[in-house]
Amino acid sequence: MNKIIISIVLAVILIVGIGKITDIIFYVEKPEKSAYQVANTSTSVSNTSNSSEGSSNTSDSGNILALFASVNAADGEKVFKKCAACHSIAEAGGNKIGPALWGVLGRKAGSLSDYKYSKAMIAHGKPWSFEEMDGFLLKPKDWVKGTKMSYAGLKDAKERAALILYMNKNTNNPLPIN
Numbered sequence: 005m006n007k008i009i010i011s012i013v014l015a016v017i018l019i020v021g022i023g024k025i026t027d028i029i030f031y032v033e034k035p036e037k038s039a040y041q042v043a044n045t046s047t048s049v050s051n052t053s054n055s056s057e058g059s060s061n062t063s064d065s066g067n068i069l070a071l072f073a074s075v076n077a078a079d080g081e082k083v084f085k086k087c088a089a090c091h092s093i094a095e096a097g098g099n100k101i102g103p104a105l106w107g108v109l110g111r112k113a114g115s116l117s118d119y120k121y122s123k124a125m126i127a128h129g130k131p132w133s134f135e136e137m138d139g140f141l142l143k144p145k146d147w148v149k150g151t152k153m154s155y156a157g158l159k160d161a162k163e164r165a166a167l168i169l170y171m172n173k174n175t176n177n178p179l180p181i182n
């Protein structure tokens with residue numbers, strides 16, 4: 005009788021012990037960042053006017069209207085490839101990881117009823133003007149603190165301008181440029 009109990013106890017100790025050892029052997033470190041994180045890859049559009057990188061948001065976004073003259077929507081379409089992993093831009097493209105961007109300019113931030121925004125984006129709630137979009141795309145996490153958009157930002161002012169011009173083409177109601 006005793007032998008049976010002892011062998012059961014030994015078996016339990018053995019099983020627990022093996023579990024611990026395999027835990028140690030197969031311990032896998034979890035990645036710190038989510039797999040969706042997209043780095044701000046280096047840019048291809050040449051940048052002549054933006055010598056003030058790292059300057060404040062306001063002085064950068066003040067340039068946006070002036071920059072429209074020197075960029076075009078076709079360049080913006082190329083820049084949009086950085087967004088396409090998470091966003092559709094086509095009409096009826098639908099939500100992906102991020103909300104659908106057809107007609108986003110002029111729309112209120114966080115206002116698509118079929119997309120689950122962060123509380124921060126809903127609270128932000130301002131209409132996407134050219135300046136708002138420019139400031140947001142420069143550093144999303146600074147412009148809308150607490151946004152769940154995992155994107156570092158587009159440092160190049162010309163790229164942002166081209167991208168915004170492109171976004172303003174993918175809509176039924178383009179914002180007036182003047």
Ligand code: HEC
Pocket residue numbers: 040041042084086087088089090091101102103105108112113114115116120121122123124125126132141150151152153154155158167
């Ligand atoms: C890693 C995925 C990802 C990438 C890359 C990404 N976004 Fe987003 N985006 C999101 C998510 C998620 C949200 C929702 C944010 C929230 O609710 O806080 C969002 C929100 C937005 C919004 C607000 C839309 C609304 O309905 O108010 C805009 C505008 C936007 N993104 C533009 C862009 C542009 C332009 C790019 C490319 C430069 C880009 N995003 C790249 C995931 C991404």
